[in-house]
Amino acid sequence: MTESPAKKMEGTSITIDGLTHRFAQNPVLDRIDIHLEPGQVLALLGPSGCGKTTLLKLLAGLLPVAAGHGRILFGDKLVAGDGHFLPPEARGLGMVFQDYALWPHMSVGKNVAFALEMRGMPKKERDPRVARALEIVGLKNHEDRNPSSLSGGQQQRVALARAIVAEPQVLLFDEPLSNLDRDLRESLCHEIGHLLRTMGTTAVYVTHDQEEAFALADVVAVMQGGRIRQLATPDMLVTEPANTLIAEFLKLGTLLHAKEVPHSWHQRFAPNAAVDAQHLFIPQSALSLAANAAHCFRGEVTMQRYRNGRFITEVRTPDAPKGLVLTTDTRLSHGQIIDLTVDWQRLRWLPQAA
Secondary structure (H helix, E strand, O other): OOOOOOOOOOOOOEEEEEEEEEEOOEEEEEEEEEEEOOOOEEEEEOOOOOOHHHHHHHHHOOOOOOOOOOEEEEOOEEEEEOOEEOOHHHOOEEEEOOOOOOOOOOOHHHHHHHHHHHOOOOHHHHHHHHHHHHHHOOOOOOOOOOHHHOOHHHHHHHHHHHHHOOOOOEEEEEOOOOOOOHHHHHHHHHHHHHHHHHHOOEEEEEEOOHHHHHHHOOEEEEEEOOEEEEEEOHHHHHHOOOOHHHHHHHOOEEEEEOOOOOOOHHHHHOOOOOOOOOEEEEEHHHEEEEOOOOOOEEEEEEEEEEEOOEEEEEEEEOOEEEEEEEEEOOOOOOOOEEEEEEOHHHOEEOOOOO
16 A cells, blocks of 8 residues: 555544344344444454354444443444434444445546545545545546556455545454465555554454454454354453453463372473362463573474464473464474473463353
8 A cells, every 4th residue: 555644533432321122032142342432453363153244244233222221432433222322424434344335436536536426525536535535445547447457456456445535433344364375365465554554543353363453453353153152452462361261262382181180291381279179371572492401391292383573383292182272483393302391470260161
């Protein structure tokens, strides 16, 4: 995208209070509570069917909030709930969809200008706004192109330009990068994150991709079964997962069904742990390769996979036959015996998820 700075927009706070939603009496969302400060970026992260897209549609006004099922406020303005419903076009938001949702019979410029035209903005005001939005997303001088002549990444940039051209207080993203290949996803993810922070608008970003969520968001809501299981900053999720469900879903390290007992390495790992704790969490960051270090232990490499410049490595030890997970800078051989050290302060006993 362009290096030219985007116009600073004024985001609004978002408050979601006790939001519940059902489809044909089947619960989809269960008592969702979230507060975002102006300009914050929230990622809704979870597997398919967890309720994250339904929550986004309720924020957008594409679904109504039933009476007695909570409320949504943008700033001090009630937009849904308590018998009140503000339509999408009156909420001051922009939305970017997974499938781009571009009009195929309109040029790029007309797609971007559509919302401004519907608001009755004169052409002499629309045209510079459209040109500026396209420049921001790296599509300067593409106004006359047809969307079908563009690549998938370019079409998603058009969709982003359309979302920001009206200078919304809130931007909503519904898995916008899931149709793109990995390299393009990573590139656009970085660019969207930079754009959001430059613009200052409040944003909610739905994704099932942990790396996207952690790269973009100030705060992440991990969802499963229609509930928010943990709402925290990315670094807090990594270092302090709330329970076993979070640690397993995010693949943050190793969970052992363990108990503090005498003469066991589990006791050495967590000497102050509660006696009745049953789940020992060993984050990847707690383990590292050792070279003739004191207090190390040995394991056998069972698997490695390359990810983002490093190697995620599984190691089998007598106490953890299913394997410990750590990240290394070195490619190791299958079956290689290695020495490991542990940062004891990073280990945690985690409760079973309710």
